[in-house]
Amino acid sequence: MGRQPCCDKLGVKKGPWTAEEDKKLINFILTNGQCCWRAVPKLAGLRRCGKSCRLRWTNYLRPDLKRGLLSEAEEQLVIDLHARLGNRWSKIAARLPGRTDNEIKNHWNTHIKKKLLKMGIDPVTHEPLNKEAKAEESSSHADHSADNQNTTENDGIVNSSEDNSSTPTENCSSTTDDSNLLDSICNDESLLTSLLWMDEPPLVDASWNSVPAGETACNGTSLPSWEDDCAWLPDCQDFGIHDFGFDCLNDIELNTMNTLEMGDKTVLSVDAIFLYLGILLEGRR
DNA sequence: AATTATTTCAACCGCCAGGGG
DNA sequence: TCCCCTGGCGGTTGAAATAAT
Incomplete structure (x- = not known):
């Protein structure tokens, strides 16, 4: 049946x-x-x-719900969360109060993806595109041994093998960018207020x-x-x-x-x- | 002004997980 | 343990809006 x-x-x-x-x-x-x-x-x-x-x-x-385009800080947060969580839009949306998974997914597909590509960053892996190409080249020689180690599920969060201390985004952006992100979030009062509720039920x-x-x-x-x-x-x-x-x-x-x-x-x-x-x-x- | 191409985003679809009987 | 139901999720679609020609 x-x-x-x-x-x-x-x-x-x-x-x-x-x-x-x-x-x-x-x-x-x-x-x-x-x-x-x-x-x-x-x-x-x-x-x-x-x-x-x-x-x-x-x-x-x-x-x-918040309306309108995502702010710079929100966008950065989405990118960072996407690097950690992948296409788990609902999980990402949970970290952006007032935003829906659908909205974030759409914004990712229409804006952020293009932005990252323009910046030479692979929107899937968050690695620099030229590095990607090289990696692909070498991986074709080096078998698939890395595949099993590359991603591990940990409490719903995907980490790369080199990810214990840093995320793919961080790998390609650096810790300075992180502090910039933090700054921009801190400067965005509404977002900061929202984030204070992050681990609280909405x-x-x-x-x-x-x-x-x-x-x-x-x-x-x-x-x-x-x-x-x-x-x-x-x-x-x-x-x-x-x-x-x-x-x-x-x-x-x-x-x-x-x-x-x-x-x-x-x-x-x-x-x-x-x-x-x-x-x-x-x-x- | 008309037509075509492109972009955006609301809504749908199918699948999955969890709970209850 | 199995089956059914519901809610939720992520991918995809297509109509409307906008830009380009």
């Missing part, structure tokens, strides 16, 4: 999402949280498969999944409505203006939002979140 498709192919819409669909999905997720994706389209009134909904949410609609995502005490998300019982009780939202999700990437909004837009001061953080009301998402969606069209 073959594997069941992720969704009933009949009557399932494909292709670009419409504003209406986005709205429905956002509404549903904000109301119910992320639960069983397979059930989402039905419950949200969408003619999409659950997988498509999950992808749309994680890659495009999630409120904690702020929004983690709490996004956590349904408030006493609520059940997926079994369809006793879900909170916004009107009933939103008090958990600031406490549990701790949505801050900057967690949402509100930097993109102008003062007027921000002033129209209903915010609450919570200690050193400005927390958004539910109305404000909906308003923001509306503005965000408008801005993306």
Whole structure:
């Protein structure tokens, strides 16, 4: 018996999402949280498969996403991480808060790859291209003995045999470049702030999944409505203006939002979140 | 202005891993 | 232990946007 498709192919819409669909999905997720994706389209009134909904949410609609091109520092970080992790985009994305694996993968394929090639660096091995050519030449003589030693899996990280103290990137760039990278990261305040959370569960995502005490998300019982009780939202999700990437909004837009001061953080009301998402969606069209 | 080539990136596809029955 | 389901991942595609002719 073959594997069941992720969704009933009949009557399932494909292709670009419409504003209406986005709205429905956002509404549903904000109301119910992320639960069983397979059930989402039905419950949200969408003619999409659950997988498509999950992808749309994680890659495009999630409120904690950063938009726009990667900064220099982020790009450098991606290159460095790629040298260590290879094409493990999700692992790389986990180190760049607000960025998705898809976004990083696309940016790698369209920008970074070309940049590295231009610089004479092999985007796969992160070795200088001429060195690569030489290595290939010599390896054709020297059998494949190095193959077994060259890469070792260590806790999900690929290291070359000469990699105990340095990465391929470091091999071809030098430790000065590393300090430059560090400098550039330190100079990029937003990135630095983000990186401080690097080994923490992502702020929004983690709490996004956590349904408030006493609520059940997926079994369809006793879900909170916004009107009933939103008090958990600031406490549990701790949505801050900057967690949402509100930097993109102008003062007027921000002033129209209903915010609450919570200690050193400005927390958004539910109305404000909906308003923001509306503005965000408008801005993306 | 029209046509063609190239680039970008959102979305899809197929596969895999992990969890539960 | 096996089977099924779900979520997640990485590779690929193709429509839209942009640049070049």
